[in-house]
Amino acid sequence: MEKSYLTQNDTEECIYELLGADKIYESFAMISGKWKLKLLYIIGYHEVIRYGEIKRQAAPITHKMLSTQLKELERDQLIIRKEYAQIPPKVEYSLSERGLGLLPMFNELFQWIVKYNV
Known part of the structure; x- marks a missing residue:
């Protein structure tokens, strides 16, 4: 074999x-896709991050695309969305346990980048 x-x-x-x-x-x-790994990295790097900060760091992503991608990541249980009942609305994102399981993959990717000078 x-x-x-x-x-x-x-x-x-x-x-x-x-x-x-x-x-x-x-x-x-x-x-x-174009955005999911980047969004997972941004959220994981910050542990807890608000929507506006994600949008700023993921520029030039559009509001519609960011919203769609975050909903898909939440649907796939890779991130947690926490909404606070206040005005103005406050929403925070963090990695779920399943999402945290991807961190070793990011570490391996970083090692690959360093090793091969990508």
Whole structure:
């Protein structure tokens, strides 16, 4: 059998075969697109952040796109949206437990950037 790079170690099955393509692609869809990784990074970096600050840091994202992407990230349980009942409205975002699970991926990506001078 041909060695796959997508294994946890030499004795385990290929992760692709273990999980199946549909599960993997479904997971990729949760974080794919032009904005989602950037938004996850911004929210994770700040731990708790308000909508306006996310919009400022994710510029030039439009209000509609930001709103849509945040709703999708919340739907996929990667972020938590906390709305305060006050005037003017106050909304804060943070990573959920599932979203926090992506932080090692970001750390690996940062190491890759440094190693290959990307």
